Amino acid sequence: MVTIKDIAREVGVSPSTVSRALSGSPLISDETGERVRMAAQRLGYERNELARALVKGSSEAIGLIVPDITNTFFADIARGVGEVAHAAGYGVILCNTIGSIDREASYISLLRRKQVDGLVLATATLNDPSTRSLSQTETPFILVSRICRDVDTSYVIGNDRAGARLAVEHLIELGHRKIGFIGGPANVQSSRDRRATYRKVLRQHGLSADDAWVCYADFTQAAGREAGRRILSLENRPTAIFAANDVTALGVLEAADELDLSVPEDLSLVGYDDISYASLPRIQLTTVAQPTFKMGKIATEWLLSVLGKEDTLPLYRVLEPHLVVRSTTARPG
């Protein structure tokens, strides 16, 4: 690895002159500065970011922790985070927990040891021990898309109750009376809120659901497929399903296909998120759209505004979803 000493030897100056030249010090003449930069480039010098972070007190990097990198919902959040970070000269270190609380804790610890300037967490769960411990440290952070109700911390989330209401009322308006629900993990607030609202809206319309039509899953396609198979194989099966995210809905579409059920003729299906796959011509999923990219942007704008300041107000931001009606919903057959 090329060091500052190698450049100094090449140019014939001292290592401290090289160091000053590379950090743009006005004490170095333009001519020496240029020679040092050219030599650094020629030799393939990469600066030691950790050492630099120690000197500057900033790594110019933030951490982003997501629960499932294969779900493009989180890719859209990452895009929003990346846009804002890049424009401000920050890098983003992305970690994927695959839904594990232990990995979340170890990534938070790793990123703090790597001296990131702040964190954006899309992984919060109810009674999340990591969020609680992080709130007792000096590291600024913000939750995005999921909250941990018992820790008072900044967040940017979607209005899950309003979104679930849009989904269920759409199905009821179409004439469905037998509506199932496949949730995400029971320890994720958005999953619980969507389920609670599903039940409430049914009640408000004088409807109820068979217990066999309702379950928590884990926001993955495989879990959606498995739950879909089970619910759609029932003798008394629902005519519609509200899946608590689009990836789960894709799994339900697979299950319907396996069981020779047509969508929307035999089954209406609504997802949640409006990920890019939802609008593909052969999928055309009716869904509740979240402003995901905007969530990532707003969270990062707040985080960067906090860095280096002591008096920034916390941010509690709830963004409104909207219903996108496509071809997976229709009147019951």
Ligand code: RIB
């Ligand atoms: O698809 C992942 C889900 O997890 C999203 O609906 C989001 O709101 C989060 O809670």
